[in-house]
Amino acid sequence: MNVQADQLMRLLGSDKPLSPVYLLSGDEPLQMMEAADAIRRIARKQGYTEREILRVETGFEWSSLGQSADEMSLFSQRKVLDLRLEKQSPGAKGSKALVEYVKRLPEDKILLITCQRMDGRQKNSAWVKALSNAGVMVQFWDLSLAQTLGWVAKRLRQNGMQPTQEAVRLLTERVEGNLLAAAQEIDKLKLLFGESEISEEQVLASVSDSARFSVFDLSTAITSADSRRVQHILYHLRQEGTATPLVLWVVNDLVTQLSEASHVLRNGGGEQQAMSKIPKPRQKLLQPALRRLQSADWIRITEKAVEVDRLIKGLSQVDNKGDGRVWVALLDLSLLLAGSDELSAA
Structure with a gap:
């Protein structure tokens, strides 16, 4: 099934068994990273204590996915197969391997796939449809200005701070849509001021103009x-x-x-x-x-x-x-x- 990013976090927090497949796609790195981390964290709590990283690079053998799926874990431990696609498409061999994987889902494995943002053709491909039908698919988009304002405000409150509207607006302007930079600045604000009200003046004191550039x-x-x-x-x-x-x-x-x-x-x-x-x-x-x-x-x-x-x-x-x-x-x-x-x- 296809879900939004915020829906995924609610699903993960519901104490229900994890889906056998997760497909995370997009070009916003922080949301992707935190979603993948959350899936791996919940998986460990549910007994998936082993993890195997499969990086799809030049020369990658797709047969290794099937071998990993069939492999018996030591002491009956369950495993997360962390598949990282270098490109948007896995190619003909990869598409076939993924469709075959879905046809015989192993009971002791969770397949976590991360890839770049997919175009319309990719989203309608057989391998994407197969994975989505078997599990959960999430697409992560760059946030609009309004969404970024909401994201910054929520992140500040999650860290125990109570920001004014002016503080949220100023911080959002300074990071220019870069959520990773925003998260770092919020961490800095917490270190400086703790769990307290955050004003525009405090943001100015913490966030320098040059901090948003590299x-x-x-x-x-x-x-x-x-x-x-x-x-x-x-x-x-x-x-x-x-x-x-x-x-x-x-x-x-x-x-x-x-x-x-x-x-x-x-x-x-x-x-x-x-x-x-x-x-x-x-x-x-x-x-x-x-x-x-x-x-x-x-x-x-x-x-x-x-x-x-x-x-x-x-x-x-x-x-x-x-x-x-x-x-x-x-x-x-x-x-x-x-x-x-x-x-x-x-």
Whole structure:
């Protein structure tokens, strides 16, 4: 059966026996992680004390799922089969294996499957329908602003705090839809103020503007061609004292992946071939950037990355060395990748 995320938590708290199959799909990591943790926790309470992790990666043998299902546990202990799909689809062999698994569900096993968000075609596939009919399927979506406000308020109250509406609004604005960041900030508020009323002033005292940014936010801003946000994030990373080699590592990763993919396209390859060496979870993020930068001056961009590396190591021959010059060079490189030719003054 298909249920909503909040319905799943109510089902798990009802003391009823667990379903033989759980399929968790989505692109919101915190909700997925906490739901999977809750299933594993309840499973242990119900006697499923063993756990086997099956990671579906290149070369995965789907026959191992059937072998794990048929395997007798030592001392008659029950087991959770934790199947983690790398891609949206398990492929033809995996689809067949999952359908076969459902046809002869083992009494001493629970199958927990986690995967990325599925499109309409995947949701209507035979393996998804089979799993949903045999157990519980939950799809996790990014929350709307109103839903995030409700989620933050509920999370604060679950941690024993009584927030004002202004405090909830401010915290929601600061984390910009990132539930993992929100959970971390709520933990910090509890450490600072305990189980008490939480005001807007207390949130301001706890949550700094820079806390909502990381080097990976910079990567997202670059691939989204958001030049203003690139500058804003780099400013706060500098203010926070983020190590420049770490910033360059993230930007260089984009340079390498996008330049190699662009080379494939320029030589007549298709987009699927060009993206094949990029990890599946990043392909959707990098696809718009690849299309935008297909004809970019990659020699210039690569030379700029080398220049930044030399600046960081103190090997550059340019004048005005030092931390400030490094950050200017990082901004120039990031703006090139974001599609802006308006470089900063050195």
